Amino acid sequence: MKNPNRKTVSHLEELPNIGKAMAGDLRLIGIDRPKELIGKNPFELYDKLCAKSGKRIDPCVIDVFMSVVQFMEGGDALPWWAFTEERKGMIAGGQRC
DSSP: OOOOOTTTOOSGGGSTTOOHHHHHHHHHTTOOSGGGGTTOOHHHHHHHHHHHHTSOOOTHHHHHHHHHHHHHTTOOOOOGGGGHHHHHHHHHTTOOO
């Protein structure tokens, strides 16, 4: 996995876990630059993506959103699947960030 510098990253594709398709999804919901992820709620980003696309997206996308938001907010560059259990726990517990 790539390990970018969050202070200098300027393109979405430079973020960990973000390729061309996911960058396109982020742009679809109005996120054009990595710094725009700071302070965002991954669940709200997911809901917005589902609404914009007109279909229910795989919930693993929430894990990706969790990974890039926490990275841009100062966390480690972790693989998206490192957030799967946390997401599942939050949903089961009725919490959504």
